[in-house]
Amino acid sequence: MRIRIVDAFTDRPFAGNPAGVLLLDGDAFPDDTWLRDVAREINHAETAFAHRLPADGNGNADWALRWFTPTTEVALCGHATLATAHVLHTTGAHRGPVRFATRSGVLRAAPGDDGAITLDLPTAPLTEEPVPDGLAEALGATPLTAFDTGPQVGDLLVELPDERAVLNLAPDLRTLAGRFTRGIIATARADDPARGHDFVSRCFFPGIGIDEDPVTGAAHTALAPYWSARLGRTTLTGLQASARSGPVRTDLRGARTLLTGHAVTVIDGELRA
Numbered sequence: 001m002r003i004r005i006v007d008a009f010t011d012r013p014f015a016g017n018p019a020g021v022l023l024l025d026g027d028a029f030p031d032d033t034w035l036r037d038v039a040r041e042i043n044h045a046e047t048a049f050a051h052r053l054p055a056d057g058n059g060n061a062d063w064a065l066r067w068f069t070p071t072t073e074v075a076l077c078g079h080a081t082l083a084t085a086h087v088l089h090t091t092g093a094h095r096g097p098v099r100f101a102t103r104s105g106v107l108r109a110a111p112g113d114d115g116a117i118t119l120d121l122p123t124a125p126l127t128e129e130p131v132p133d134g135l136a137e138a139l140g141a142t143p144l145t146a147f148d149t150g151p152q153v154g155d156l157l158v159e160l161p162d163e164r165a166v167l168n169l170a171p172d173l174r175t176l177a178g179r180f181t182r183g184i185i186a187t188a189r190a191d192d193p194a195r196g197h198d199f200v201s202r203c204f205f206p207g208i209g210i211d212e213d214p215v216t217g218a219a220h221t222a223l224a225p226y227w228s229a230r231l232g233r234t235t236l237t238g239l240q241a242s243a244r245s246g247p248v249r250t251d252l253r254g255a256r257t258l259l260t261g262h263a264v265t266v267i268d269g270e271l272r273a
């Protein structure tokens with residue numbers, strides 16, 4: 001079976017967010033234990049598994065898609081969806097827009113003329129809540145606001161005072177994993193939008209085996225409505241400022257959010273297990 005490692009939300013290797021991608025034979029997923037073992041072996045933030053759905057003309061999706069971290073299955077993953085769409089298009093396994101059947105409903109991915117891919121994902125509902133006790137100490141910065149991002153994303157979005165506060169974060173990951181929600185999305189308005197991005201973010205998910213995620217598509221389904229409401233524009237560019245970093249163009253469409261980015265295949269090999 002062929003296995004690819006794809007860097008998503010970047011147009012160059014060794015940047016953005018790497019994901020494993022396996023296009024499975026047949027019309028069903030293997031046993032969950034095998035899926036988890038493969039994801040743990042690949043040991044990237046997420047590994048995507050996809051199989052073709054019957055082309056009977058009656059379905060609303062073309063491929064079934066699931067995502068696993070090294071420790072658990074997740075309900076929504078943007079960068080591994082982008083990586084999967086990239087593999088489908090670059091290998092000729094699928095041409096044109098593709099529809100994925102997932103735990104978060106049908107997700108669409110459409111290739112553009114410039115090689116970028118646009119994902120159509122559900123917008124995360126945001127509910128303001130008090131900043132949890134102890135979060136400022138664990139994060140190493142004092143949030144201005146905190147928002148629950150709903151069941152599909154499942155993280156806590158917090159705004160920090162400025163871009164530098166986000167860039168300088170060095171959180172206590174053990175405390176975050178033990179005391180708070182699945183993950184923390186820390187964000188701030190860009191200091192200088194002329195540099196090409198409107199907001200910055202960093203994402204920490206130590207509770208599911210990902211200390212810091214390099215570029216998180218799902219988080220941008222919450223960041224898009226958050227910053228669109230504050231900046232008065234539906235189309236924005238976010239920069240996830242991890243060590244690998246990557247830009248995400250967001251376009252808020254009410255209940256749906258469009259995320260656009262490039263992807264690069266860096267490894268194409270054979271899985272023997």
